[in-house]
Each structure stands twice: as structure tokens, then as C-alpha cells.
Amino acid sequence: MHTPRWPALALATVLALTSCSGDPEPTEPSTAPTETVEPTETPEPSETTDEPTEEPSATESQQPALLDWQQVPGPVADQVTVSGEWSLALPESGDAATLDGPEPRTIRAPAGFRITDTLLDGEYAVVVAEHEQATRPNRATVVELSTGEQSVIDGRSEVPTTVGGTWALGSGLLVHATMQGRDYCLAVADLVTGRSRPGPCVPPRHGVSNVTVSPAGLAAMTFDDGRPSCRTLNRVEGTAFEPLAGVEECRGWEAAVTETAAVWGVVPQERRIEASEFYADSGSGPVELGPGTTGTLTWCGDAAYVVRDPQRDSDPARLLRIDPTGSTEVVYESAGTGRAFLSAPRCGGTDLTLTAFTAAGDEQVTATVR
Numbered sequence: 315m316h317t318p319r320w321p322a323l324a325l326a327t328v329l330a331l332t333s334c335s336g337d338p339e340p341t342e343p344s345t346a347p348t349e350t351v352e353p354t355e356t357p358e359p360s361e362t363t364d365e366p367t368e369e370p371s372a373t374e375s376q377q378p379a380l381l382d383w384q385q386v387p388g389p390v391a392d393q394v395t396v397s398g399e400w401s402l403a404l405p406e407s408g409d410a411a412t413l414d415g416p417e418p419r420t421i422r423a424p425a426g427f428r429i430t431d432t433l434l435d436g437e438y439a440v441v442v443a444e445h446e447q448a449t450r451p452n453r454a455t456v457v458e459l460s461t462g463e464q465s466v467i468d469g470r471s472e473v474p475t476t477v478g479g480t481w482a483l484g485s486g487l488l489v490h491a492t493m494q495g496r497d498y499c500l501a502v503a504d505l506v507t508g509r510s511r512p513g514p515c516v517p518p519r520h521g522v523s524n525v526t527v528s529p530a531g532l533a534a535m536t537f538d539d540g541r542p543s544c545r546t547l548n549r550v551e552g553t554a555f556e557p558l559a560g561v562e563e564c565r566g567w568e569a570a571v572t573e574t575a576a577v578w579g580v581v582p583q584e585r586r587i588e589a590s591e592f593y594a595d596s597g598s599g600p601v602e603l604g605p606g607t608t609g610t611l612t613w614c615g616d617a618a619y620v621v622r623d624p625q626r627d628s629d630p631a632r633l634l635r636i637d638p639t640g641s642t643e644v645v646y647e648s649a650g651t652g653r654a655f656l657s658a659p660r661c662g663g664t665d666l667t668l669t670a671f672t673a674a675g676d677e678q679v680t681a682t683v684r
Contacts, residue, residue, distance in 0.1 A: 393657075402439050402662075408429045421457075427450075434662040484529075488503040514550060515553075520537065528571055531549060533571045578594075588623075607622065617635050629651055631648040665680055667679070
């Protein structure tokens with residue numbers, strides 16, 4: 315079985331940067347705030363137990379409505395995102411990304427950089443490289459799929475990138491981190507027009523993470539350096555963060571906004587940072603959806619998706635679809651039962667790609683979503 319990428323240091327960083335416990339929060343270095351470090355790895359699931367940690371929500375379909383999953387060619391160790399006739403693959407080495415499709419190409423990391431993010435949305439492919447010594451701003455290579463035109467967003471762009479930070483792609487918008495003086499901010503690049511604009515900021519010793527793009531807009535988590543610290547889930551409104559209503563104070567981790575409200579996850583117990591409870595609000599107040607895996611909420615097509623680790627030794631790992639009304643259904647189940655792990659799903663416009671690591675065998679699959 316392939317061992318997924320769960321470095322202990324990554325999990326320790328997540329705990330240190332975003333915990334609402336009494337652990338110290340990041341301090342401000344001379345180049346960029348340490349809170350720009352992102353929880354890029356999904357926390358490792360805990361051991362399964364004989365009893366479920368939470369009964370499924372009453373709104374959840376008990377019978378899987380499985381999508382038409384197809385095997386993705388190539389090594390399971392490569393992180394692949396599929397979008398129609400295109401696919402974007404990132405090997406574990408991080409030295410190059412491969413864009414396959416009508417006009418295939420290889421995008422290599424510049425000297426001294428390593429590729430950390432690969433994004434695909436049906437119209438654009440984005441390959442993000444981060445400086446290995448964290449002394450130079452990130453560099454994103456953008457490919458317009460219809461024309462093959464290639465461009466770069468980096469520290470010399472209209473709104474420059476910064477060291478590390480969050481990245482998100484959707485609806486022709488590329489969101490990245492930037493700095494305004496000593497404030498840490500979001501920037502939004504409109505890939506259709508080629509123009510960029512600064513977004514909302516947080517003051518020094520604060521951070522922004524877990525940005526999600528949906529057709530209804532942008533969501534982001536902000537956090538402070540208090541003792542204990544506090545995480546807040548927000549809708550991004552121009553140059554302001556607007557906290558989402560109904561989210562438990564200081565415990566939010568990730569969200570996706572809808573036309574009426576949002577879908578989000580909170581971490582009830584800081585000592586089990588990998589375990590979240592998810593909620594949806596269609597305008598009438600929060601509805602509890604049950605447990606899910608922290609860091610896996612993804613918007614794709616017209617719904618949100620989240621992973622649920624096995625809740626009993628006899629359970630598979632599952633992928634849940636959450637529509638904006640809060641109705642939930644299982645759309646993927648891992649082979650075998652018990653010890654299993656699913657990656658956060660990767661959206662390519664209207665295609666979803668998922669990697670499963672199980673004792674019954676590993677696989678990487680993709681399906682078109684509605």
C-alpha cells in the first residue's frame with residue numbers, strides 16, 4: 315500500500331498555527347508572517363473504533379449514490395487533477411508538473427523552487443512553485459487551456475505574490491496571498507481580463523487560510539495570535555471579511571459559501587484536530603450533517619464534497635456530496651473496510667478526482683459531477 319504524504323512536521327505545524335488551544339501562535343518574521351504557512355496536508359485519520367463517533371445526519375442518504383468513477387492512468391503516488399480531456403499531474407518530487415491534453419506540456423519548477431500546488435478548473439491550469447528557502451515570493455505559471463497561452467504571476471506582478479500562503483482557483487479567478495505593508499492580505503487575479511485586485515487584509519500576527527471558491531463567491535478562514543487563538547470563517551466581500559453566521563466561535567476550519575448561506579466544518583476537540591463536524595445553512599439556520607475529515611471540504615460543480623473516515627472497524631472511508639440545502643449522500647466508498655484514507659478531493663471544473671489508500675489496494679479515480 316502506498317503511504318500517503320502525512321509528515322509529522324506538517325501536522326505539528328497545523329496544530330501550532332491554527333489551534334484554538336493555549337498553544338503559542340506564530341510570530342512575525344522579517345519577510346512574511348509565519349501564519350502564512352498553510353495546512354497543505356490533510357491531517358492523518360485517527361484509529362477507528364467499534365462505535366461510530368457520530369450518527370449520520372437525518373438528511374443523509376443511507377444508500378450510496380455512487381458516481382461513474384474511472385481509473386486515472388499512471389502512478390497513484392502522482393497527485394492528478396482531471397478536467398474533461400485535460401489532466402494535471404504532480405509527482406512526489408515536486409520538480410515538475412505535467413499537463414496532458416490536446417496540447418501537453420511540462421512545467422518545471424525554477425531553480426531553488428519546488429512545486430507545491432497544482433490547480434485546474436476547465437479553463438485554466440495553474441502550477442505554483444514555492445522557494446525552498448522561503449526567501450523569495452511564490453511563482454505561479456498560468457496556462458489558458460483553449461489557446462495554450464502561458465503567463466506568470468509572481469513577486470513582480472500587478473498585485474505581487476508573497477512567500478508561501480494560500481492559493482485557490484475557480485470561476486476564472488485565482489486567489490493568492492499578498493502583503494500590504496505589514497498586513498497579510500488576499501489578492502484576486504481575474505484570469506479572463508488579466509487584471510488583479512487586492513482583497514481584504516488582516517493585521518500583523520494574524521493569518522488567512524483555507525480559501526474556497528464557489529459560484530457564490532469566496533470563503534476564507536482567518537485566525538489571530540491570541541492566547542488562546544481564535545479561528546473565524548468568513549465570506550469575502552470586496553476588501554472585507556464578513557464572518558459567517560451560525561458558526562461556533564473560534565472553532566471553524568473551512569467553509570464554502572452558497573447563494574443563500576454556506577457549508578462549513580468546525581473542530582469540536584482541539585486534541586483531535588483531524589476530526590470535524592460539518593454543517594449547512596440554506597437560509598433557515600444551521601443543520602448538522604455529521605462527522606467528516608478536517609481539511610477535505612471541496613466545492614465542485616454545484617455542490618460541496620467532504621471525506622468521512624471510517625467510523626467503525628467495519629466501515630469503508632466515504633466521500634459525501636453536500637448540496638446547498640444540506641441534503642447529503644455518499645458518492646464513493648473505499649475498497650475493503652477499517653483502516654482507509656481518502657485524499658481531499660480535487661476539483662477540475664465539473665470533474666472530481668480522488669485518491670484512496672487502503673489495505674485492499676490504492677487507487678486514483680475521477681468522475682464527472684453534476
